[in-house]
Structures are given as structure tokens and as C-alpha cells.
Amino acid sequence: MENQKITGEDYFRDILYGPGDPFGTFSEKIERLFRLIDAVCEGVKPERFRTSLFKDLTKSEYREMQLAAWFLKIIDSEPLTGRVIYRIRDIVESSMMKFSGEELVLKANIFELHIDYNVLDGNYTVPVGEFTKYCTKISGSRFRLVYQSMEDGAVLIDDDLLRKIIREASVSFIKYLIEIIDRDIALEIFENFESTFQSLAKKAQNIKIETEMGPIDVESFPPCIKHYISDIRNGINLPHMGRFAMVSFLNKVGMKQEDIMGIFGTVPDFSARITEYQVRHVMGLISGIKYTPPKCETLRSNHLCYMGDDPICADERVKHPLTYYTIKKKKVQRKA
Numbered sequence: 001m002e003n004q005k006i007t008g009e010d011y012f013r014d015i016l017y018g019p020g021d022p023f024g025t026f027s028e029k030i031e032r033l034f035r036l037i038d039a040v041c042e043g044v045k046p047e048r049f050r051t052s053l054f055k056d057l058t059k060s061e062y063r064e065m066q067l068a069a070w071f072l073k074i075i076d077s078e079p080l081t082g083r084v085i086y087r088i089r090d091i092v093e094s095s096m097m098k099f100s101g102e103e104l105v106l107k108a109n110i111f112e113l114h115i116d117y118n119v120l121d122g123n124y125t126v127p128v129g130e131f132t133k134y135c136t137k138i139s140g141s142r143f144r145l146v147y148q149s150m151e152d153g154a155v156l157i158d159d160d161l162l163r164k165i166i167r168e169a170s171v172s173f174i175k176y177l178i179e180i181i182d183r184d185i186a187l188e189i190f191e192n193f194e195s196t197f198q199s200l201a202k203k204a205q206n207i208k209i210e211t212e213m214g215p216i217d218v219e220s221f222p223p224c225i226k227h228y229i230s231d232i233r234n235g236i237n238l239p240h241m242g243r244f245a246m247v248s249f250l251n252k253v254g255m256k257q258e259d260i261m262g263i264f265g266t267v268p269d270f271s272a273r274i275t276e277y278q279v280r281h282v283m284g285l286i287s288g289i290k291y292t293p294p295k296c297e298t299l300r301s302n303h304l305c306y307m308g309d310d311p312i313c314a315d316e317r318v319k320h321p322l323t324y325y326t327i328k329k330k331k332v333q334r335k336a
């Protein structure tokens, strides 16, 4: 028999789930997914872009997530991958609002969560390991294990928390797939869409470029940011807002994650894992939200302004450290 090449459609329809499994029209799914990724590349806000993908976590939508993982692996852009995954996460969380009780447990089962539902009190239990695996990714002390009630060695949770756990499980699922997918195989089975992938990869590069402010000119950093960097390098523990202002500033001017992490190398409470998570969070690589540093006024009221007699800081147009940087950089360039 002649060797037949596997297409993306064959893969999803026949290999992963077997013929006859209801996945819907493959070309429609592909097109919707491309449109979603394109919208994310273009920075279209979720409220302005509606999609029917990933909504109810049916078997078909579970496969939509798989498809998204394959596509993201092919496009191979870290900022885009983060944004798409978290767009999917938000869709999953809001669509889970219409489910509760046994139905919600069925949705959790899709991600192999072992949830028990108590019909009498309307609560659920989740094994400790699964609770900690997903709840450590949810911000807020009320989601820490120490504040939970236990029942027979499992954690008691309500609808709201179960929806959040499902949300985080969807993120882990897609990330895991991206990790294990072989990109060469992915490229081969989806080769019909090569030009679309190339154009999305090109657009994804712009995500970075748009936010960069040209080559980084450290000399043009405002006194506050220079002060924070120096404090950190000298082992002085900077308050949270100072760290936030510094990371968000450096990210906005285009510094790479590893270079920002390098500055934190000597922080007294340095923990590579926590710091990396915080840096990635501020950089928008986790939630897709890229933070902007606080205004001068806010930094001043938190005793984090170090303007001294700097004439640019004294300029009434300078209400933000990024404005300082733009003005100073232009001055330096004019002089050069």
C-alpha cells in the first residue's frame, strides 16, 4: 500500500479519537482558532472579540485546546503563547459560571481532577495534591491550603474555587501539551497552513517590537530606577512597589527577562522560582497583561522618588518615569 501522508485533520479526527468522534467541521475550527490567535496578536480586547471556541469543555472543545497547543508550538512565540493561553483560560472560567454540582464535576473530570460532590451541602472535595497543584497559581491568601477546611483528608471547596481550579487545569493542560509536542512533526502534519503560521509568527514579533522603545539607554534611566537597581545590586531589600516599578519600567524599555532576572541575583530573599514568577507576571508573560510603572506622584507618596536636583525630574511635563526616559533619551541622541 502506498504511504499516505497524515494531515492535521487526519490526526485529530482519526488518530487521537477515532473516526466518528464529533469534532465538528475541521476547517471551521481551524479558521476560528486562527482568528482568535490573530486577534490576540493584534491586541484586540476580549470584550471586542467573541469566539465559540473552548466554551463548554465538551470532548470537542477539549480537542480545540489540543489544536491550540499544536498551533502555538508551531508559531513558537513566547509572548503570543502566554497571551493565547490566558485568553483561553478566561473563556473557560467565565463559561464555567453556568455549571454547578454534578455538571461542574464532569467538566473537572476532563482534566482528570478527582472531585467529589456532596449533594446535601452543595460543596465539593478535592485531593490535597490537586488543590495545591492548581491553587498555588491563584493569587490571594484565601486560596492557600492553610486556610482551607478538610474532610477525610481532602480539601472542601465551593463552586467558585472549583471553577478556578478548572481554569488553572486548562492552563496546565495546554502548557503540558506544548512542552511534549514535537515541533517538526507538528509542522509536517499542518504543512497546508504554513503560510498562515508564518504570517502569525511575524505578527507575534510585533507584540514585542511595539512595546520596545528602541535600543536600551541605561544612562537615560530616571534617578528612581537607577536607585532601585543600585539598591538591589547592593543587597538592599527594595519594597514591593519599588521592585514592581523597576521590573515594569525595564520591561517597557525592552529589557529581556533574563537580564531583568540577572539584576535580582543578589536580593537577600532571592528565590529564583518566586522572582522569576513575579518578573514574568509583571512582564505580561503569564496573564497577558503587561504592567506599566506607577506615576511619579505615586512613587513620591511611597517615598520611592529620588529626583534630587535632577532638572528633567523638575520639568513639569515629567509625571512618569517613562516620560523622563523618553525626554532624556532624545536629549542624549541630539547631543551625540
Ligand code: SF4
Binding pocket: 222, 223, 224, 225, 295, 296, 297, 299, 300, 304, 305, 306, 307, 313, 318, 319, 320, 321, 324
Ligand atoms: S520625579 Fe519621577 S522620574 Fe524623577 S525620580 Fe521621581 S519618580 Fe523618578
